[in-house]
Ligand SMILES: O=c1ccn([C@@H]2O[C@H](COP(=O)(O)OP(=O)(O)O[C@H]3O[C@H](CO)[C@@H](O)[C@H](O)[C@H]3O)[C@@H](O)[C@H]2O)c(=O)[nH]1
């Protein structure tokens with residue numbers, strides 16, 4: 231495709247480096263180093279506590295080095311889609327859009343429908359778009375809802391394009407617009423009320439269908455859903471909307487529903503498995519060179535997002551610079567001051583942009599545009615074969631036999647894959663829909679991937695519950711770079727889980743999946759040694775993949791003040807020692823510095839504090855179970871699982887929502903570490919106040935430092951203190967008892983070791 235004259239580039243790359251911040255970060259690094267030196271110099275006679283503290287602090291220094299390196303050169307991309315709009319429509323490449331959903335109860339079809347509607351209404355020639363929905367829940371309600379949505383799209387798509395609606399997910403658009411509409415033109419008002427009425431009808435139908443055991447009679451078009459077991463059923467593929475008369479750029483994109491075959495005999499590999507089926511089925515029908523994928527709750531919030539992404543794909547000098555375009559995950563209905571610390575704004579802004587300045591953003595699983603050929607395992611053109619794995623897709627010398635080995639036995643799929651790898655844009659010409667159905671059922675079956683490269687070298691990678699990071703890493707390993715797109719308004723918005731069990735479970739899954747990658751053969755260390763992953767990119771990946779491991783030193787360090795108070799010893803210098811300056815400075819500088827970062831992106835002190843303390847809670851409670859999960863997997867005791875996050879439905883009449891920012895507890899063992907920590911610190915402080923402690927050895931008893939630290943830990947875990955006191959919504963008694971038992975053990979252990 232011809233590129234525009236270089237005088238009007240489609241995008242710009244801007245460096246956001248900030249020398250002041252670099253200096254402070256370096257200063258903190260120096261402080262950490264001097265603390266370690268101080269510990270080393272005073273090793274004699276200090277014993278166990280000293281060594282433990284030093285080990286933890288070495289780890290924190292290591293993490294800081296990773297952070298420091300990653301944040302060094304933050305980058306932003308600015309894209310100019312209006313320049314792209316000047317081009318002829320026929321120059322625009324086709325895009326396949328994938329939506330995954332897995333459970334109609336945790337992910338209400340109403341939400342999926344809104345996401346799909348927002349995609350169908352994107353500002354892009356409709357005949358170049360196709361939307362594929364994968365339903366791992368095999369739910370007739372989801373299918374029913376999508377059919378209704380497709381009907382409604384007939385009014386919604388032209389309406390939103392004609393009036394340049396910004397938010398094209400109706401459930402977000404209408405409530406927001408109601409107050410403004412009365413001051414608009416007569417014509418708009420009429421159109422608005424008409425389309426709103428249709429929308430409400432659709433909602434009512436979906437809600438009514440959701441109330442019944444099955445949404446309608448499971449006959450006719452629905453017959454395949456009757457008596458179905460979602461864990462054991464044949465493939466269901468439905469073309470909800472096809473492109474009958476060929477090209478109509480002003481029409482409505484194609485919409486396809488897929489529920490892949492499931493069988494207890496085959497592991498379905500969760501989302502990665504679903505994505506691979508979507509890739510194959512779409513390869514047969516449309517075979518677009520670019521693929522957008524979103525989670526079912528991540529609606530398109532910027533209707534121009536495809537154009538923004540194409541600015542990057544088409545504007546980069548060489549393909550190697552842009553394997554995929556990732557948009558950051560942002561959330562709608564974000565609670566004020568981020569009480570659960572899961573909006574990740576600051577994380578994306580500084581760490582995220584820093585990574586963008588390295589080899590490009592990690593793949594985040596949603597809001598991402600991929601090149602199909604990269605997903606098909608292609609290497610950048612100039613690459614030499616540095617690993618034992620054969621590079622696929624080297625243009626002319628493509629070997630048919632190799633392709634069948636990689637892509638499986640479907641002739642149609644192999645042909646379409648060879649087109650994609652060669653960069654030819656046409657889809658395979660299947661003779662009519664029945665030929666398509668036959669081939670599509672074949673590639674969506676459980677057994678299709680046997681003895682192929684799917685999940686290993688082709689498609690979304692298997693073996694981690696964070697398949698996104700693993701898949702992205704495998705792309706970066708080949709030397710590809712990726713690009714970040716942050717248009718205004720934000721490209722996609724999704725829903726962040728509420729605080730409590732849902733958020734903790736999600737964090738546990740992430741930590742587990744990330745650690746699975748670190749200990750696997752696909753780890754970034756190998757990728758740097760034997761592949762083309764850049765060294766500092768490797769450090770950035772390590773920073774992410776060690777999330778779970780960070781829980782161990784963090785819990786240990788949080789226990790140290792309690793241990794010292796109980797045993798009347800110390801792990802910090804005394805107030806009268808000059809060395810006390812070092813930990814004090816670290817504490818003060820670090821906190822002021824991070825606070826400043828929150829101010830930089832316009833957030834409040836409260837948001838900073840919430841994130842800081844929730845980080846400690848997540849680490850102690852969720853990440854620690856990530857370590858446990860992976861250890862059990864390595865020992866062969868149990869497998870890791872992908873537990874789907876509950877999405878709160880804003881569907882009208884779907885019951886009450888509780889977005890009051892209150893952290894809730896349940897019986898899950900995830901809450902035991904936090905409860906135990908709180909009980910231990912409290913016990914220590916009480917023992918100190920009541921004078922129940924042993925005499926200090928030679929005047930080296932607990933100092934003020936340890937007491938401040940214990941109080942700080944209690945402040946960080948204050949939701950647990952509250953949870954202990956509250957009857958309703960507090961920590962369940964069984965959890966309290968288990969934690970109390972652990973806390974008692976710890977106190978006895980401490981006293982025992984100090985006597986020994
Ligand atoms: O067996 C499964 C399990 C999940 N999903 C889909 O995967 C997506 C993500 O699931 P969710 O429960 O929302 O997980 P999150 O933790 O919110 O997802 C984040 O983290 C995942 C990796 O852990 C990535 O895959 C996601 O893209 C990213 O948004 C959803 O659309 C699900 O429908 C499936 O299709 N099949």
Ligand SMILES: [Mn+2]
Pocket residue numbers: 525527724725875
């Ligand atoms: Mn999600």
